[in-house]
Amino acid sequence: MKVKFLGDSKIDKFNNSLVSRSRMSLWMIRAITILLLWSCFVHLVAVGGMWGPRLLKGWPSCFNHHHLPMPALQMTSLPIKIALPPKRIYQNNGYLMVSCNGGLNQMRAAICDMVTIARYMNVTLIVPELDKTSFWNDPSEFKDIFDVDHFIASLRDEVRILKEVPPRLKRRVELGVYHTMPPISWSNMSYYQDQILPLVKKHKVLHLNKTDTRLANNELPVEVQKLRCRVNFNGLRFTPKIEELGRRVVKILREKGPFLVLHLRYEMDMLAFSGCSHGCNRYEEEELTRMRYAYPWWKEKVIDSELKRKEGLCPLTPEETALTLSALGIDRNVQIYIAAGEIYGGKRRLKALTDVFPNVVRKETLLDSSDLSFCQNHSSQMAALDYLISLESDIFVPTYYGNMAKVVEGHRRFLGFKKTIELNRKFLVNLIDEYYEGLLSWEVFSTRVKAFHATRMGGPKKRIVIPNKPKEEDYFYANPYECLQLLHVNDNGDSLDETI
Numbered sequence: 320m321k322v323k324f325l326g327d328s329k330i331d332k333f334n335n336s337l338v339s340r341s342r343m344s345l346w347m348i349r350a351i352t353i354l355l356l357w358s359c360f361v362h363l364v365a366v367g368g369m370w371g372p373r374l375l376k377g378w379p380s381c382f383n384h385h386h387l388p389m390p391a392l393q394m395t396s397l398p399i400k401i402a403l404p405p406k407r408i409y410q411n412n413g414y415l416m417v418s419c420n421g422g423l424n425q426m427r428a429a430i431c432d433m434v435t436i437a438r439y440m441n442v443t444l445i446v447p448e449l450d451k452t453s454f455w456n457d458p459s460e461f462k463d464i465f466d467v468d469h470f471i472a473s474l475r476d477e478v479r480i481l482k483e484v485p486p487r488l489k490r491r492v493e494l495g496v497y498h499t500m501p502p503i504s505w506s507n508m509s510y511y512q513d514q515i516l517p518l519v520k521k522h523k524v525l526h527l528n529k530t531d532t533r534l535a536n537n538e539l540p541v542e543v544q545k546l547r548c549r550v551n552f553n554g555l556r557f558t559p560k561i562e563e564l565g566r567r568v569v570k571i572l573r574e575k576g577p578f579l580v581l582h583l584r585y586e587m588d589m590l591a592f593s594g595c596s597h598g599c600n601r602y603e604e605e606e607l608t609r610m611r612y613a614y615p616w617w618k619e620k621v622i623d624s625e626l627k628r629k630e631g632l633c634p635l636t637p638e639e640t641a642l643t644l645s646a647l648g649i650d651r652n653v654q655i656y657i658a659a660g661e662i663y664g665g666k667r668r669l670k671a672l673t674d675v676f677p678n679v680v681r682k683e684t685l686l687d688s689s690d691l692s693f694c695q696n697h698s699s700q701m702a703a704l705d706y707l708i709s710l711e712s713d714i715f716v717p718t719y720y721g722n723m724a725k726v727v728e729g730h731r732r733f734l735g736f737k738k739t740i741e742l743n744r745k746f747l748v749n750l751i752d753e754y755y756e757g758l759l760s761w762e763v764f765s766t767r768v769k770a771f772h773a774t775r776m777g778g779p780k781k782r783i784v785i786p787n788k789p790k791e792e793d794y795f796y797a798n799p800y801e802c803l804q805l806l807h808v809n810d811n812g813d814s815l816d817e818t819i
Contacts, residue, residue, distance in 0.1 A: 404476035412441050413519035416526040418448045423702040424722040428796045429530035431550040438478040440516045455698040466556045474554045498522040501529035505789040536795040537784050548802035565707035578654035580712035584634040584719035587663045594622025595633035631745025634719035638671040646768035654678045658705035715739045725797035739777030
Protein backbone atom coordinates (compact mmCIF):
# COMPACT_ATOMS: atom_id res chain seq x y z
CA MET A 320 0.00 0.00 0.00
CA LYS A 321 1.41 3.38 -1.11
CA VAL A 322 1.62 6.00 1.63
CA LYS A 323 0.79 9.56 0.55
CA PHE A 324 2.27 12.31 2.71
CA LEU A 325 0.63 15.63 3.37
CA GLY A 326 1.61 18.21 0.69
CA ASP A 327 2.44 15.65 -1.99
CA SER A 328 -0.45 16.85 -4.16
CA LYS A 329 0.88 20.43 -4.08
CA ILE A 330 4.35 19.26 -5.03
CA ASP A 331 2.94 17.24 -7.95
CA LYS A 332 1.03 20.26 -9.17
CA PHE A 333 4.15 22.42 -8.88
CA ASN A 334 6.26 19.86 -10.82
CA ASN A 335 3.61 19.56 -13.52
CA SER A 336 3.54 23.34 -13.81
CA LEU A 337 7.32 23.48 -14.27
CA VAL A 338 7.21 20.82 -16.98
CA SER A 339 4.40 22.63 -18.76
CA ARG A 340 6.26 25.96 -18.65
CA SER A 341 9.53 24.43 -19.88
CA ARG A 342 7.71 22.77 -22.80
CA MET A 343 6.04 26.06 -23.64
CA SER A 344 9.41 27.90 -23.53
CA LEU A 345 11.05 25.26 -25.73
CA TRP A 346 8.23 25.49 -28.26
CA MET A 347 8.49 29.29 -28.37
CA ILE A 348 12.28 29.14 -28.83
CA ARG A 349 11.86 26.70 -31.72
CA ALA A 350 9.17 28.83 -33.35
CA ILE A 351 11.22 32.04 -33.07
CA THR A 352 14.32 30.28 -34.43
CA ILE A 353 12.40 28.95 -37.45
CA LEU A 354 10.96 32.40 -38.16
CA LEU A 355 14.41 34.01 -37.97
CA LEU A 356 15.96 31.39 -40.28
CA TRP A 357 13.11 31.74 -42.76
CA SER A 358 13.45 35.53 -42.73
CA CYS A 359 17.19 35.29 -43.43
CA PHE A 360 16.58 32.82 -46.25
CA VAL A 361 13.98 35.06 -47.91
CA HIS A 362 16.32 38.08 -47.74
CA LEU A 363 19.24 36.10 -49.17
CA VAL A 364 17.10 34.83 -52.06
CA ALA A 365 15.91 38.37 -52.78
CA VAL A 366 19.42 39.82 -52.79
CA GLY A 367 20.84 36.97 -54.84
CA GLY A 368 17.96 37.20 -57.29
CA MET A 369 18.62 40.86 -57.97
CA TRP A 370 22.33 40.57 -58.73
CA GLY A 371 24.16 37.30 -58.57
CA PRO A 372 25.93 34.74 -60.74
CA ARG A 373 22.84 32.67 -61.48
CA LEU A 374 20.79 35.20 -63.37
CA LEU A 375 18.73 33.04 -65.69
CA LYS A 376 15.94 32.40 -63.22
CA GLY A 377 14.20 29.07 -63.59
CA TRP A 378 16.83 27.95 -66.12
CA PRO A 379 18.38 24.57 -65.33
CA SER A 380 22.02 23.52 -65.21
CA CYS A 381 23.76 26.86 -65.61
CA PHE A 382 26.16 25.46 -63.05
CA ASN A 383 25.87 21.74 -63.83
CA HIS A 384 22.38 21.40 -62.37
CA HIS A 385 21.94 18.36 -64.63
CA HIS A 386 23.58 16.33 -61.88
CA LEU A 387 20.56 16.98 -59.65
CA PRO A 388 17.95 14.21 -59.24
CA MET A 389 14.94 14.36 -61.53
CA PRO A 390 12.52 15.92 -58.98
CA ALA A 391 14.94 18.80 -58.51
CA LEU A 392 15.18 19.28 -62.27
CA GLN A 393 11.40 19.34 -62.52
CA MET A 394 11.25 22.04 -59.89
CA THR A 395 13.42 24.33 -62.02
CA SER A 396 10.58 24.62 -64.54
CA LEU A 397 8.51 26.51 -61.97
CA PRO A 398 8.82 30.32 -62.05
CA ILE A 399 10.93 31.67 -59.21
CA LYS A 400 9.45 34.69 -57.46
CA ILE A 401 12.04 37.28 -56.52
CA ALA A 402 11.71 40.54 -54.68
CA LEU A 403 11.58 43.49 -57.05
CA PRO A 404 14.17 46.22 -56.57
CA PRO A 405 12.83 49.61 -55.43
CA LYS A 406 12.11 52.11 -58.19
CA ARG A 407 14.79 54.70 -58.85
CA ILE A 408 13.38 58.19 -58.48
CA TYR A 409 14.85 60.79 -60.81
CA GLN A 410 13.82 63.85 -62.81
CA ASN A 411 12.95 62.59 -66.27
CA ASN A 412 14.75 64.48 -69.07
CA GLY A 413 12.60 63.04 -71.86
CA TYR A 414 11.80 59.85 -73.76
CA LEU A 415 14.16 57.67 -75.78
CA MET A 416 12.81 55.46 -78.57
CA VAL A 417 15.20 53.03 -80.27
CA SER A 418 14.96 50.82 -83.36
CA CYS A 419 17.41 47.94 -83.24
CA ASN A 420 19.06 46.62 -86.38
CA GLY A 421 20.55 43.24 -87.27
CA GLY A 422 20.04 39.71 -86.02
CA LEU A 423 19.07 38.60 -82.52
CA ASN A 424 22.46 38.83 -80.86
CA GLN A 425 23.42 42.10 -82.48
CA MET A 426 20.12 43.49 -81.17
CA ARG A 427 20.68 41.92 -77.75
CA ALA A 428 23.96 43.78 -77.28
CA ALA A 429 22.37 46.97 -78.60
CA ILE A 430 19.51 46.75 -76.09
CA CYS A 431 22.04 46.48 -73.26
CA ASP A 432 23.78 49.61 -74.56
CA MET A 433 20.54 51.56 -74.96
CA VAL A 434 19.37 50.77 -71.42
CA THR A 435 22.73 51.92 -70.09
CA ILE A 436 22.67 55.12 -72.15
CA ALA A 437 19.11 55.89 -71.02
CA ARG A 438 20.12 55.37 -67.39
CA TYR A 439 23.00 57.84 -67.52
CA MET A 440 21.00 60.48 -69.40
CA ASN A 441 18.16 60.18 -66.85
CA VAL A 442 15.56 59.60 -69.54
CA THR A 443 12.67 57.15 -69.89
CA LEU A 444 13.32 54.29 -72.32
CA ILE A 445 10.51 52.95 -74.47
CA VAL A 446 10.74 49.16 -74.98
CA PRO A 447 13.03 48.76 -78.02
CA GLU A 448 11.63 48.01 -81.46
CA LEU A 449 13.24 45.00 -83.15
CA ASP A 450 14.45 44.85 -86.74
CA LYS A 451 11.78 43.57 -89.15
CA THR A 452 13.34 44.68 -92.44
CA SER A 453 16.74 42.94 -92.45
CA PHE A 454 17.62 39.86 -94.50
CA TRP A 455 15.76 37.54 -92.09
CA ASN A 456 12.49 39.51 -92.40
CA ASP A 457 11.37 38.40 -88.93
CA PRO A 458 8.15 40.11 -87.74
CA SER A 459 8.78 39.26 -84.06
CA GLU A 460 8.17 41.98 -81.49
CA PHE A 461 10.22 42.40 -78.32
CA LYS A 462 7.53 40.61 -76.29
CA ASP A 463 7.66 37.62 -78.64
CA ILE A 464 11.30 36.93 -77.75
CA PHE A 465 11.99 38.52 -74.37
CA ASP A 466 9.99 38.55 -71.14
CA VAL A 467 9.03 42.22 -71.35
CA ASP A 468 7.52 42.47 -67.86
CA HIS A 469 10.67 41.02 -66.28
CA PHE A 470 12.78 43.37 -68.39
CA ILE A 471 10.93 46.42 -67.07
CA ALA A 472 10.64 45.30 -63.44
CA SER A 473 14.14 43.91 -62.95
CA LEU A 474 15.78 47.17 -64.07
CA ARG A 475 13.44 49.65 -62.42
CA ASP A 476 16.01 50.59 -59.80
CA GLU A 477 18.21 51.90 -62.65
CA VAL A 478 15.93 53.30 -65.34
CA ARG A 479 12.27 53.81 -66.07
CA ILE A 480 11.11 51.67 -69.01
CA LEU A 481 7.66 51.91 -70.59
CA LYS A 482 5.98 49.68 -73.17
CA GLU A 483 4.89 52.75 -75.14
CA VAL A 484 5.07 56.52 -74.95
CA PRO A 485 2.62 58.18 -72.54
CA PRO A 486 -0.86 59.09 -73.92
CA ARG A 487 -0.07 62.82 -74.01
CA LEU A 488 2.79 62.14 -76.48
CA LYS A 489 1.27 59.24 -78.40
CA ARG A 490 -0.45 61.35 -81.07
CA ARG A 491 2.73 63.33 -81.59
CA VAL A 492 4.71 60.12 -82.17
CA GLU A 493 2.05 58.72 -84.52
CA LEU A 494 2.36 61.89 -86.62
CA GLY A 495 6.15 61.56 -86.67
CA VAL A 496 6.70 64.83 -84.80
CA TYR A 497 9.92 63.86 -83.07
CA HIS A 498 13.65 63.97 -83.79
CA THR A 499 15.25 60.85 -85.28
CA MET A 500 18.93 60.13 -85.92
CA PRO A 501 21.65 57.44 -85.83
CA PRO A 502 24.15 57.93 -83.00
CA ILE A 503 27.87 57.74 -83.79
CA SER A 504 29.37 54.25 -83.46
CA TRP A 505 31.77 53.33 -80.65
CA SER A 506 30.98 56.51 -78.68
CA ASN A 507 31.77 57.11 -75.02
CA MET A 508 29.36 58.41 -72.39
CA SER A 509 30.44 62.05 -72.80
CA TYR A 510 29.09 61.97 -76.38
CA TYR A 511 25.65 61.01 -75.08
CA GLN A 512 25.80 63.52 -72.22
CA ASP A 513 27.04 66.43 -74.33
CA GLN A 514 25.39 65.87 -77.71
CA ILE A 515 22.45 63.48 -77.37
CA LEU A 516 20.97 64.60 -74.04
CA PRO A 517 20.47 68.23 -75.19
CA LEU A 518 18.48 66.88 -78.15
CA VAL A 519 16.27 64.83 -75.84
CA LYS A 520 15.60 67.88 -73.67
CA LYS A 521 14.85 70.02 -76.71
CA HIS A 522 12.54 67.62 -78.54
CA LYS A 523 11.19 65.66 -75.51
CA VAL A 524 11.14 62.50 -77.67
CA LEU A 525 14.28 61.28 -79.45
CA HIS A 526 14.38 58.28 -81.78
CA LEU A 527 17.70 56.47 -82.39
CA ASN A 528 17.29 54.51 -85.63
CA LYS A 529 20.62 52.64 -85.44
CA THR A 530 21.81 50.84 -82.33
CA ASP A 531 24.58 48.40 -83.27
CA THR A 532 27.96 49.09 -81.60
CA ARG A 533 26.98 52.62 -80.56
CA LEU A 534 28.86 52.38 -77.25
CA ALA A 535 32.61 51.92 -76.92
CA ASN A 536 34.23 48.68 -75.79
CA ASN A 537 36.67 50.35 -73.42
CA GLU A 538 37.49 53.50 -71.45
CA LEU A 539 34.06 53.58 -69.84
CA PRO A 540 33.41 53.80 -66.08
CA VAL A 541 33.21 50.42 -64.36
CA GLU A 542 29.63 51.11 -63.23
CA VAL A 543 28.64 51.61 -66.89
CA GLN A 544 30.22 48.30 -67.89
CA LYS A 545 28.56 46.50 -65.00
CA LEU A 546 25.15 47.86 -65.93
CA ARG A 547 25.63 46.55 -69.48
CA CYS A 548 26.30 43.15 -67.91
CA ARG A 549 23.33 43.35 -65.61
CA VAL A 550 20.98 44.04 -68.51
CA ASN A 551 22.52 41.22 -70.55
CA PHE A 552 22.67 38.53 -67.87
CA ASN A 553 19.66 39.47 -65.75
CA GLY A 554 17.34 41.92 -67.49
CA LEU A 555 17.08 40.08 -70.80
CA ARG A 556 15.27 36.83 -70.19
CA PHE A 557 13.56 34.94 -72.99
CA THR A 558 9.81 34.28 -72.91
CA PRO A 559 8.60 31.35 -70.77
CA LYS A 560 7.60 29.47 -73.95
CA ILE A 561 11.11 29.70 -75.43
CA GLU A 562 12.81 28.86 -72.13
CA GLU A 563 10.55 25.85 -71.57
CA LEU A 564 11.36 24.54 -75.04
CA GLY A 565 15.06 25.08 -74.34
CA ARG A 566 14.77 23.07 -71.13
CA ARG A 567 13.19 20.21 -73.04
CA VAL A 568 15.99 20.10 -75.61
CA VAL A 569 18.69 20.22 -72.93
CA LYS A 570 16.95 17.43 -71.00
CA ILE A 571 16.82 15.25 -74.14
CA LEU A 572 20.53 15.84 -74.78
CA ARG A 573 21.58 15.35 -71.16
CA GLU A 574 19.82 11.98 -70.98
CA LYS A 575 22.38 10.71 -73.49
CA GLY A 576 25.42 12.31 -71.87
CA PRO A 577 27.63 15.33 -72.60
CA PHE A 578 27.07 17.41 -75.71
CA LEU A 579 28.93 19.93 -77.83
CA VAL A 580 27.18 22.84 -79.52
CA LEU A 581 28.56 23.64 -82.95
CA HIS A 582 27.63 27.08 -84.27
CA LEU A 583 28.13 26.05 -87.89
CA ARG A 584 27.69 29.38 -89.65
CA TYR A 585 27.64 27.80 -93.08
CA GLU A 586 24.34 29.34 -94.16
CA MET A 587 23.36 30.91 -97.46
CA ASP A 588 23.13 34.49 -96.18
CA MET A 589 26.54 34.28 -94.51
CA LEU A 590 28.22 32.88 -97.61
CA ALA A 591 26.57 35.39 -99.95
CA PHE A 592 27.41 38.35 -97.72
CA SER A 593 31.01 37.32 -97.13
CA GLY A 594 31.63 36.10 -100.69
CA CYS A 595 33.00 32.82 -99.36
CA SER A 596 32.37 29.95 -101.77
CA HIS A 597 35.21 27.51 -101.03
CA GLY A 598 33.96 23.98 -101.69
CA CYS A 599 30.87 25.15 -103.63
CA ASN A 600 30.12 24.10 -107.20
CA ARG A 601 29.71 26.59 -110.05
CA TYR A 602 25.92 26.75 -109.75
CA GLU A 603 26.17 27.52 -106.01
CA GLU A 604 28.80 30.21 -106.60
CA GLU A 605 26.51 31.92 -109.13
CA GLU A 606 23.54 31.66 -106.77
CA LEU A 607 25.50 33.25 -103.91
CA THR A 608 26.70 36.05 -106.20
CA ARG A 609 23.15 36.83 -107.36
CA MET A 610 22.01 37.00 -103.78
CA ARG A 611 24.84 39.37 -102.82
CA TYR A 612 23.90 41.78 -105.60
CA ALA A 613 20.21 41.58 -104.65
CA TYR A 614 20.75 43.30 -101.29
CA PRO A 615 21.94 46.91 -101.69
CA TRP A 616 22.99 47.26 -98.03
CA TRP A 617 25.65 44.59 -98.57
CA LYS A 618 28.28 47.05 -99.79
CA GLU A 619 31.00 44.67 -101.02
CA LYS A 620 30.06 43.01 -104.32
CA VAL A 621 33.25 41.82 -106.06
CA ILE A 622 35.02 39.43 -103.68
CA ASP A 623 38.00 37.10 -104.10
CA SER A 624 36.75 34.07 -102.17
CA GLU A 625 40.07 32.25 -101.90
CA LEU A 626 41.98 35.34 -100.79
CA LYS A 627 39.38 36.03 -98.14
CA ARG A 628 39.56 32.44 -96.93
CA LYS A 629 43.36 32.60 -96.65
CA GLU A 630 42.98 35.71 -94.48
CA GLY A 631 40.71 33.79 -92.12
CA LEU A 632 37.63 35.86 -92.98
CA CYS A 633 35.40 32.97 -94.08
CA PRO A 634 33.38 30.56 -91.93
CA LEU A 635 34.86 27.07 -91.83
CA THR A 636 33.22 24.63 -94.23
CA PRO A 637 31.67 21.41 -92.86
CA GLU A 638 34.70 19.53 -94.22
CA GLU A 639 37.17 21.87 -92.49
CA THR A 640 35.12 21.71 -89.31
CA ALA A 641 35.15 17.90 -89.18
CA LEU A 642 38.91 17.87 -89.65
CA THR A 643 39.43 20.53 -86.95
CA LEU A 644 37.26 18.79 -84.36
CA SER A 645 39.04 15.51 -84.99
CA ALA A 646 42.44 17.20 -84.65
CA LEU A 647 41.36 18.73 -81.34
CA GLY A 648 40.63 15.24 -80.03
CA ILE A 649 36.85 15.55 -79.79
CA ASP A 650 35.31 12.12 -79.12
CA ARG A 651 33.65 10.91 -82.34
CA ASN A 652 30.70 9.56 -80.31
CA VAL A 653 29.89 12.84 -78.59
CA GLN A 654 26.53 14.45 -79.37
CA ILE A 655 26.96 17.49 -81.59
CA TYR A 656 24.05 19.91 -81.60
CA ILE A 657 24.13 22.25 -84.60
CA ALA A 658 23.03 25.73 -83.58
CA ALA A 659 22.33 27.32 -86.95
CA GLY A 660 19.77 27.74 -89.67
CA GLU A 661 19.68 25.61 -92.82
CA ILE A 662 23.18 24.52 -93.84
CA TYR A 663 23.97 25.52 -97.41
CA GLY A 664 24.18 22.40 -99.56
CA GLY A 665 22.12 20.40 -97.05
CA LYS A 666 22.93 16.77 -96.31
CA ARG A 667 25.46 16.64 -99.17
CA ARG A 668 27.74 19.17 -97.44
CA LEU A 669 27.00 17.86 -93.93
CA LYS A 670 28.04 14.34 -94.92
CA ALA A 671 31.72 15.17 -94.32
CA LEU A 672 30.82 16.02 -90.72
CA THR A 673 28.34 13.21 -90.03
CA ASP A 674 30.69 10.57 -91.46
CA VAL A 675 33.20 11.43 -88.73
CA PHE A 676 30.73 12.38 -85.98
CA PRO A 677 27.60 10.26 -86.40
CA ASN A 678 25.67 11.77 -83.46
CA VAL A 679 24.88 15.11 -85.08
CA VAL A 680 21.48 16.51 -84.10
CA ARG A 681 19.43 19.66 -84.58
CA LYS A 682 16.37 21.07 -82.85
CA GLU A 683 14.31 19.86 -85.81
CA THR A 684 15.44 16.25 -85.19
CA LEU A 685 14.97 16.37 -81.41
CA LEU A 686 11.52 17.95 -81.36
CA ASP A 687 8.25 17.40 -83.19
CA SER A 688 7.36 19.97 -85.82
CA SER A 689 4.38 20.99 -83.67
CA ASP A 690 6.77 21.97 -80.86
CA LEU A 691 8.48 24.45 -83.15
CA SER A 692 5.36 25.70 -84.90
CA PHE A 693 5.16 28.92 -82.87
CA CYS A 694 8.61 30.03 -84.01
CA GLN A 695 8.57 28.79 -87.61
CA ASN A 696 9.57 31.60 -89.99
CA HIS A 697 10.73 33.60 -86.97
CA SER A 698 14.50 33.38 -87.18
CA SER A 699 15.12 35.40 -84.02
CA GLN A 700 12.97 33.07 -81.91
CA MET A 701 14.82 30.08 -83.38
CA ALA A 702 18.11 31.82 -82.60
CA ALA A 703 16.94 32.41 -79.01
CA LEU A 704 16.39 28.67 -78.61
CA ASP A 705 19.88 27.95 -79.96
CA TYR A 706 21.30 30.59 -77.63
CA LEU A 707 19.91 28.86 -74.53
CA ILE A 708 21.16 25.45 -75.62
CA SER A 709 24.58 26.92 -76.42
CA LEU A 710 24.85 28.28 -72.87
CA GLU A 711 24.15 24.84 -71.47
CA SER A 712 26.57 22.81 -73.58
CA ASP A 713 29.73 21.19 -72.24
CA ILE A 714 31.70 22.74 -75.12
CA PHE A 715 30.73 25.56 -77.48
CA VAL A 716 32.51 25.78 -80.85
CA PRO A 717 31.69 28.58 -83.32
CA THR A 718 33.06 28.23 -86.86
CA TYR A 719 32.76 31.97 -87.52
CA TYR A 720 33.29 34.83 -85.09
CA GLY A 721 30.00 36.63 -85.62
CA ASN A 722 27.58 38.23 -83.18
CA MET A 723 26.18 34.99 -81.76
CA ALA A 724 29.65 33.52 -81.27
CA LYS A 725 30.82 36.63 -79.41
CA VAL A 726 27.78 37.15 -77.17
CA VAL A 727 27.48 33.47 -76.24
CA GLU A 728 31.22 33.33 -75.49
CA GLY A 729 30.90 36.26 -73.09
CA HIS A 730 27.81 34.79 -71.42
CA ARG A 731 29.58 31.45 -70.92
CA ARG A 732 32.50 33.30 -69.34
CA PHE A 733 30.05 34.90 -66.92
CA LEU A 734 28.59 31.49 -66.07
CA GLY A 735 31.97 30.25 -64.82
CA PHE A 736 34.32 30.30 -67.82
CA LYS A 737 32.57 27.38 -69.51
CA LYS A 738 34.69 25.91 -72.30
CA THR A 739 34.41 27.80 -75.57
CA ILE A 740 36.92 26.89 -78.26
CA GLU A 741 37.90 30.08 -80.10
CA LEU A 742 39.05 28.78 -83.48
CA ASN A 743 41.66 30.78 -85.38
CA ARG A 744 40.47 30.34 -88.94
CA LYS A 745 43.50 31.92 -90.62
CA PHE A 746 45.81 29.50 -88.83
CA LEU A 747 43.53 26.54 -89.49
CA VAL A 748 42.83 26.93 -93.22
CA ASN A 749 46.52 27.30 -94.04
CA LEU A 750 47.36 24.27 -91.90
CA ILE A 751 44.52 22.27 -93.44
CA ASP A 752 45.79 23.05 -96.94
CA GLU A 753 49.26 21.83 -95.96
CA TYR A 754 47.73 18.62 -94.59
CA TYR A 755 45.70 18.03 -97.79
CA GLU A 756 48.81 18.64 -99.88
CA GLY A 757 50.61 15.89 -97.94
CA LEU A 758 53.10 18.29 -96.33
CA LEU A 759 52.01 17.30 -92.80
CA SER A 760 51.27 13.93 -91.21
CA TRP A 761 48.07 13.56 -89.19
CA GLU A 762 50.08 13.43 -85.94
CA VAL A 763 51.90 16.70 -86.71
CA PHE A 764 48.69 18.37 -87.92
CA SER A 765 46.74 17.36 -84.81
CA THR A 766 49.56 18.34 -82.45
CA ARG A 767 49.82 21.81 -83.97
CA VAL A 768 46.04 22.39 -83.83
CA LYS A 769 45.90 21.37 -80.17
CA ALA A 770 48.97 23.41 -79.19
CA PHE A 771 47.74 26.57 -80.92
CA HIS A 772 44.28 26.42 -79.30
CA ALA A 773 45.37 25.35 -75.81
CA THR A 774 44.99 28.95 -74.57
CA ARG A 775 41.85 29.69 -76.61
CA MET A 776 39.28 27.92 -74.44
CA GLY A 777 37.24 30.83 -73.10
CA GLY A 778 39.32 31.30 -69.96
CA PRO A 779 40.05 34.52 -68.06
CA LYS A 780 41.93 37.24 -69.90
CA LYS A 781 41.79 40.96 -70.51
CA ARG A 782 40.42 42.44 -73.71
CA ILE A 783 42.90 43.59 -76.32
CA VAL A 784 42.54 47.36 -76.68
CA ILE A 785 43.53 49.03 -79.96
CA PRO A 786 43.17 52.84 -79.72
CA ASN A 787 41.11 54.38 -82.54
CA LYS A 788 40.45 50.93 -84.06
CA PRO A 789 37.40 49.61 -82.19
CA LYS A 790 36.47 47.13 -84.93
CA GLU A 791 39.83 45.40 -84.56
CA GLU A 792 39.97 45.22 -80.77
CA ASP A 793 38.21 42.67 -78.55
CA TYR A 794 34.45 43.10 -78.32
CA PHE A 795 33.08 43.99 -74.88
CA TYR A 796 30.28 41.41 -74.94
CA ALA A 797 32.68 38.58 -75.84
CA ASN A 798 34.76 39.22 -72.74
CA PRO A 799 33.10 41.56 -70.20
CA TYR A 800 35.93 41.02 -67.73
CA GLU A 801 34.83 43.95 -65.54
CA CYS A 802 31.91 41.71 -64.53
CA LEU A 803 33.91 38.48 -64.12
CA GLN A 804 35.09 38.68 -60.52
CA LEU A 805 36.78 35.31 -60.40
CA LEU A 806 40.35 35.83 -61.51
CA HIS A 807 42.86 38.66 -61.32
CA VAL A 808 44.47 39.31 -64.68
CA ASN A 809 47.66 41.26 -65.26
CA ASP A 810 48.44 43.55 -68.20
CA ASN A 811 49.75 40.61 -70.25
CA GLY A 812 46.46 38.75 -69.90
CA ASP A 813 47.91 36.15 -67.49
CA SER A 814 45.80 35.00 -64.53
CA LEU A 815 47.40 35.81 -61.18
CA ASP A 816 45.04 34.45 -58.54
CA GLU A 817 41.46 33.44 -57.90
CA THR A 818 40.24 36.54 -56.14
CA ILE A 819 40.00 40.21 -57.00
